[in-house]
Amino acid sequence: MFEFLSKLFGGFEGSKNRAKERLRLVLVHDRASLSPGLVEALKEELIEVITKYMEIDEEGLEVNFDKSDDSVALIANIPVKSVKRGMGEAPGGKRQSKGRGQQGGKKR
C-alpha cells in the first residue's frame, strides 16, 4: 500500500522504464558487433558499388563501427584514386542488405 501511494505521489516511474532504456542501449551494441566474415562481405560489396562511380584504393579501405554511449555509426574510410568521367547519371540496380546482424541497431 505504501508503495502504491509513494508511486501515486512520486510520479508513475516504474523500474521497467529503466530496463527498457538499458536494454535499448545494450542491444545497439550487441547488434553492431559483426563477425569478421560479415565485415569482409560488407567491404567487398562496398567496393563493388563504389567502383561503379570512382576508382578507389581497395587495399586502403577501412570499415569500422564507432560506438559511443548511446549511438553506433558505421565509419568507412575509402581513399579515392580518381573519379570516372561522365558519371552524371546514376547506374541502375539498387541493392539493400537485409538481416538483423547488419543493421546498426534500431533507430530511435
Next chain:
Amino acid sequence: MGKVIVITSGKGGVGKTTTTANIGTGLAALGQKVCLVDTDIGLRNLDVVMGLENRIVYDLLHVVEGQCRLRQALIKDKQFGDRLVLLPAPQTREKDAVTPEQMKELMKELREEYDFVLLDSPAGIEHGFKNAVAGADHAIVVTTPEIAAVRDADRIIGLLEAAELYDPQLIINRVRPGMVRRGDMMSIGDIDDILAIEILGVVPDDQDIIVSTNRGEPVVTNPKSRAGQAYRNIARRLLGEEVPLMNLEERKVMHWFKRLLSGEAQ
C-alpha cells in the same frame, strides 16, 4: 510431411523445456501426432517434465550411432500413447557426440512419421544450439520480461537468421500482470517494440506450473490453470487457428471483482 520446430532462448531458465512439453502435449490433445526431442546432451530434463524418466532405455545418441532402431528409442506418453512420443537426450556423453548432419538425417526420418517434431534446445549458442537448429524449419524463441532474457532472445533471433531460420515466433513466459500494471515489468508491447517478431503466445506466471512439473504432468492438461490455457491457445495457433492473445489484465480484475462480490476477504 510434418513440421520441425526448434524451441530455443539463448538464456537458460526461461522455460524452454516446460514450453516444449506443454506445446507438444497441447498439440497431441488436438489430435496431432507429435514427437518431442531433447537435444540438451548431458543435461536432459524433458523426460522429467513429461514424467517419463523411468521409461528410458535408449536415447538420441544410440539412434544416430545406429545402436538401436529409432522406434525402440521413442518413449510413449502416459496419456496420449503413440500420438505423443519423446526421444530423450543422452545423459552421460560428451556434448559434441552428435553432429548437425546426424540431426538433419534424423529429422528427415521423424517428419515422415509425425505432424510436429519439437526440438528442445539447450541454453547457449554453441554446439547444442547448432544441433537443435540444424534440422528445424521453424523456430520458437522463449523469453521472459527480464532484461537479460530479452537481450539473449535478440541475439538468438540474429543467429537463427544466420542459420536461415527466418521469421521465428516469440513466446513471452512468466508474465506477472500486477507488476506490469505497476510499471515494474516490461509489458508485451514493450518487448514487441524491442524484438519486433511475431508473438505466438503470452504465458502468465503460474504456480500450477511448479505443481504440474512436480507431478510430471504438463500443465496444459489442467483445465483450470491459466498457464495451461495459454499453452492450449498456442497449440491452436500452431494449427493455424486465429486465437487472440490472452488478456491477462482483464481476467485479473474480473477475478478481483468476483472475490469482492462473494465476500471473500483475502
